[in-house]
Amino acid sequence: MNVLIAEDDYRVAMIHSAYVDACSGCNQVGHVLNGHDLFKRLAESPDVDLLLLDLYFPDIERLDLLRNVRTKYPALDIIIVSASDDVAILQHAKRFGVFAFLQKPVDESLFKQTLEDYAKEQTFFKQSNATFSKMDAERVLGGKPKTTSRPPSANVLPTGIDAITLERVYKSLKEAQEGLTIEGTCEEIGISRTTARRYLEHLVREAHIYTQLSYGEIGRPERRYRLK
Template identity: 30%
Template sequence: MYRVLLIEDDPMVQEVNRQMIEQVDGFTVVGLAGNGEEGLRLIDELRPDLAMIDIYMPQLDGLETVKQIRARGHEVDIIAITAASDIETVRRVLQNGAFDYIVKPFKFERLKQALGNYRAFRQSLAEKESLTQAELDALRQTAEQPAAPLPELPKGLNEVTLEKVVAYLRQHRFPVSAEEVAEGVGIARVTARRYLEYLEKTGKVVLDVQYGGVGRPVNRYHLKTI
């Protein structure tokens, strides 16, 4: 069982990501941190196999956290899981030895792929004292498989809020309205509706129009099952 430390400052996203990680065979979340400083302390205490780290965090951001992990000589492996998608941040995180880089919002399949690749990599290293060039190449190709790019967000929408909306939807089995999403995420109802309409347009959610006895029908949304 691979022991994972999740470093993420948003409690809602943190809980959803924890649940997804623990759906993947062979992985358990042993600690949760809300910022880089807390994450470094828990790495010292818990000695996890893998740290999954957000970039945009208070007190100590993810990039500096990754650098501190390496400077302190920790052997923990790293997967970045973040809304930060600019080239410079990606380059610097990978230069500091991150195994993978997952851009929010993402599908469960992308997280499962990353953890599966990591598991295969660790198992290969544990089973053999040395690797052939072909085996090394195969491991590198597995680790570097890119995720399918998401469509560019319309003007006025941002990746951080989109991930919060998706996280809210993941927490609810039944269809929810824009008003419920707005209250749960902490945004205006019209803003919630824009994000939901974008997710419907891109095939991520399904619209369910519910008709009551009185008044206008209510649009409700739920994540599309795969």
């Protein structure tokens, strides 16, 4: 699949570029740094399948950007990669058929997993059969009823996730009113950053928790995990 990166920060664009190049089946066709160049590139490259879209450009308002991309290129798939935590933006993303919304700073494993999920969905749509099941509809469009907060099931866990540690991470999140950062999880559980990130991102993918960006007085914003 052909991927175009739209990101106004050149350094961040290079990081995301490396993530894309590391994903099997992804063919990066370049990156653009502003809205004008984005629409020029899309007009010149009709073979782009997926747009990794930041929302903050100096030459176009973010809702106009999203609306114009969707209006002019209705068949183009979009993954938003943005620091925004504005719920109105999230609502518009849903209405405009955005595949996923990744909040900056994006963990490499989550970035790659999202691209892999997108690739799997495209493979599903390209199958020769023209029918789908209820489970397919729930997976692609969502809408499956959500239950109230409860511990994650330990019946089927991916490699690298064990039930005991998962329960400890979940319990710590449940007791933390303000949520936990990766560092906070390390302190609470006594595990490494890599392990904490793996378990937290697993809970995000399973929709048990969500993330917010926490801005301090100095330095980069922290990714804070909260129980739903």
